[in-house]
Amino acid sequence: MNNDKKDLNSQNLPQDRTQLMTLLNEQQVILDNAGVGICFVQNRLIQRCNRHYAQMHGYDGPEDLVGTNTLSLYPDKKQYLELGREAYPVLVAGERFQTERRMRRQDSSLFWCRITGKLVDTRHPDRGSIWIVEDIDEQRQASDRLKALTHRQQLILDHAMVGIVFLHDRQVTSCNRRFCEMLGYEQEELIGKTTRCWYPDKTRWDEAGNYYSKILSQGQSFRAEIQLLRKDGRTIWCDIRSKAINPDDLSQGSIWIMMDISERKASEKALQAAHDALEKRVEERTHALEQVVADLHREIEERRLAEERIRHLAQHDGLTGLPNRKLFEQRLEEQIRQAVAEHTQLAVLFIDLDRFKHINDSMGHHEGDILLKSLAERLRQAVANDKTLARIGGDEFVIMLPRVRSHREVEDVVASLQAALQPTVNIGLHELRISCSTGIALFPDDGLTPQTLIQHADTAMYRAKRNGRNRYQFYNHQLDREQLERVELENALFHALKHQEFELYYQPQVDITTGLIDGAEALIRWNRPGHGMVSPGCFIPLAEECGLIGEIGDWVLEQACAQMHSWKAKGLHLRVSVNLSALQLETPEFCHHLADCLSRYDLESDQLELELTESILMKQVDQTIQLLEHLDQMGVHLSIDDFGTGYSSLSYLKRFPLDKLKIDQSFVREISVDQDDAIICRTIISMAETLNLKVTAEGVEYPDQLALLAEFGCHQYQGYLFSKPVPADELARLALENHNEPNQTYDI
Known part of the structure; x- marks a missing residue:
């Protein structure tokens, strides 16, 4: 009935208005049934659109979009403005603007579409524009997949180790790089050319065509080994395999895969020639063949023994x-x-x-x-x-x-x-x-x-x-606990270095002739919280194992220099000896660090004495001599600690720029009761005198030991006879008292 009423009303309208309504109804039918999205936009606001346009953007109907700004349909504002800048000059020129863009649906997902726009009236751009939108998302995805597939196929072709060529009517339609290399052509020289150019003569070309066309037409694969002609005139042997792209329609062409087997053919030819020569030699000299067989057996045995040796070496x-x-x-x-x-x-x-x-x-x-x-x-x-x-x-x-x-x-x-x-x-x-x-x-x-x-x-x-x-x-589980304690001690050692738990004690070094303190050896002590003093014999070997000895050595050097500076400010001038580790000497920056310490604490270089063990000196002798000469040029005193316990050679010893030898306490301990130890000490002192070196005896605890050392000509001693290692303030007090006492001398 509603349609009847519309018809009646239409009959009552003026004729031109009736025509207009008819036209509008027709347009609406076109819009509603169009397979593309159609939208009328004015000032970038949607004035009207068809249902397909709305649904394309994820809306139920046109009424959800009418009056909205088209900005909401773009991925972001930048692309919204960009399309406006591109489209406007084209539209005002009266031309149609077309592009492919990604647009936004109501659920924020993006899709590809083809957009075509044109002004309603080029003379009045403000009257708006008509836009036709096609959803090409699936088409674009399919196209991208096809491009990716084509790209992968091309990569396979370009990097294949065999030659690949496509033929149509025996003409090259495409080929890969390897095929061109095999025949010596550039790719552009082959495309569109017939295969005649790589056959030695036309007869063989015709025979080959007749032969393989029959096989390909039957849907079978063609395979053969034939000789082909290169561009430079040389022939190569090729293993050829071919198959029709469509056996039912040979006009679609064929694919050929070729492998250069010239080397294999040459090897086969050489092998055949060798085989023929061998047979001839067998006929002529049977004895020679027996010798060859014997040699072969010997080679096999040698290989077997070699394999056994390899297995032996592996195990x-x-x-x-x-x-x-x-x-x-x-x-x-x-x-x-x-x-x-x-x-x-x-x-x-x-x-x-x-x-x-x-x-x-x-x-x-x-x-x-x-x-x-x-x-x-x-x-x-x-x-x-x-x-x-x-x-x-x-x-x-x-x-x-x-x-x-x-x-x-x-x-x-x-x-x-x-x-x-x-x-x-x-x-x-x-x-x-x-x-x-x-x-x-x-x-x-x-x-x-x-x-x-x-x-x-x-x-x-x-x-x-x-x-x-x-x-x-024998192993017992208590050892595991001790191992755990060792790990804990190692961790505590790292903590001690970080939190300054170490301190330096100093053992006086006394001139034997005058009885005066003229130096001190810096000795590290660790007062571990909750455990008391830890013996250096416990933690120094552990520091060497875990790689901390270098940092600890640098700390000792720094602290000793700082202490000498403090004593110097109080008028006490003592030379301090510091033990060095091999790790410190192997550090390229050691000399620079040493010079920096002396400079920062305003010390003369001869106030410092560096003690090294024989084992350190004998590692990389030439490199060590070069380093010690540098230290000697700086004015630092150098001494060998625990002399006599290592295996250094006198020929090496005289090459080192040393100032002092320190006799190990193991020789001093029984010097007064063991004739061998007395001879060793006398020999070391005599040798040092010959090399113009001073000698310090370690571990002197009894007067009779000191008397013998004085008799032998030893210059200096340290040990419990005079003083055990003491804190810095105690050493300063001892030095002050010692220098105020009458000198003690020993008649030799």
């Missing part, structure tokens, strides 16, 4: 020839399984050579290797055949003892090992005595796996070494 130590850790763990795992089956025990012995690192550093690695080989052979001879001896580290060995019945049995083995090492070892001019520390772990009580047993034996070995070396120790 054995290159220096000593003993099994390495990998082979030892394999054998240990096998013995563990056997021990489980037999309900027996086995033992793992972890052996570490005492003081080997010191010897190695002093004498050099070559001599150290000779020593290791000699000691390994002794251990090998001391171990029965049913036991496995292996080297798993620098001076570390492990032994597996199967079917152990008692601790006594293990102790007997350890005793035999220690006895085997007792005889001295002669390396060059040196006569060395070597002992070992041994840790013992038992299966199954101390571990169930090879790794655990080795680890626990290692832990026990460290305990044996701390107990005085040349000892053995």
